Amino acid sequence: xxxxxxxxxxxxxxxxxxxxxxxxxxxxxxxxxxxxxxxxxxxxxxxxxxxxxxxxxxxxxxxxxxxxxxxxxxxxxxxxxxxxxxxxxxxxxxxxxxxxxxxxxxxxxxxxxxxxxx
Amino acid sequence: xxxxxxxxxxxxxxxxxxxxxxxxxxxxxxxxxxxxxxxxxxxxxxxxxxxxxxxxxxxxxxxxxxxxxxxxxxxxxxxxxxxxxxxxxxxxxxxxxxxxxxxxxxx
Numbered sequence: 001x002x003x004x005x006x007x008x009x010x011x012x013x014x015x016x017x018x019x020x021x022x023x024x025x026x027x028x029x030x031x032x033x034x035x036x037x038x039x040x041x042x043x044x045x046x047x048x049x050x051x052x053x054x055x056x057x058x059x060x061x062x063x064x065x066x067x068x069x070x071x072x073x074x075x076x077x078x079x080x081x082x083x084x085x086x087x088x089x090x091x092x093x094x095x096x097x098x099x100x101x102x103x104x105x106x107x108x109x110x111x112x113x114x115x116x117x118x
Numbered sequence: 119x120x121x122x123x124x125x126x127x128x129x130x131x132x133x134x135x136x137x138x139x140x141x142x143x144x145x146x147x148x149x150x151x152x153x154x155x156x157x158x159x160x161x162x163x164x165x166x167x168x169x170x171x172x173x174x175x176x177x178x179x180x181x182x183x184x185x186x187x188x189x190x191x192x193x194x195x196x197x198x199x200x201x202x203x204x205x206x207x208x209x210x211x212x213x214x215x216x217x218x219x220x221x222x223x224x225x
Contacts, residue, residue: 045162045205045216061213095161103209104152106173108161 002026004034004096004109011115012086019082020112022096029077030054033099036070036081039111040092050099051079086116120144120208124217130225135196139220141206143187150210151189153182156203156219165204166191198224 007021022034036048049060051070058070067090069082083090093111100106121144131137141151149169154162164173166182169189179194193200201224206217 044218045207047212047214047216049213059212063213100164101167101209103150103207103212103214104164104167105154105162105207106164108163111161 002098002107004098004107006094006096006109006112009113009115011117014087014116014118016086017082017084018086018114019080020094020114022079022081022109024077024079024098027098030074034070034072034079035097035099035105036068037095037097037105038064038092039095048081048094053079083114086114088116090114091116119213120147120211120215122206122208122215122217124204124206124220126220127218128221128223130223131196132225133196133198137193137196137222139191139204139206139222141184141189141191141217143189143208146186147208147210149185150208151182151184152207152209153180153191154205154207155200156205157199158201162205167209193222196224 003025005023010018012018030053033050035050038046048064048068051058053072071080093113095111096109097105098107123142125140151169153166155165156162165176170182181192203219203221205219
């Protein structure tokens, strides 16, 4: 069965970076994009961008350019998202999701809680 | 970016009741509208896509409708396991955007 297993919760200091992972299994990894979505209580769900798992090409929501960097390791079927120059506004749950069809997220990881605090 | 406005923000209903959640897009999204269900403490799950197509395994008491800028999710014969937050999302134009969510509780 399709599974997206994300790394564990992160506690980070303002100005630092974190890198979270999303390991896929149960399907051909390079046949689907992996997207990343931010969830906060106040802002709801926000689309960050996607990575083409075959080519490594990326597309970012303008709002997250310079904040998020998406990469992939095809050999381990794992996608990564690095968040840089962290501020308290980056505190959120971050999900990876498989993009099954154009802009549709048919499988989601369990989410990673990132807390930014001094 | 296309703005998605959901209503109501919260809803309380009884078992067996029919509930409807609305989603309004800031421009025509040509039925490129999905609904997700997020149960407490869990990740969102795709319920409906292209406005009215049920995802595999979704109970038939869920249905979607709408066109243009106005869409709705209907749940017939509400069950206890339907207690969730429901989100709409447009996949017509990137960046994909979500509604603010509707929290459905049991009365």
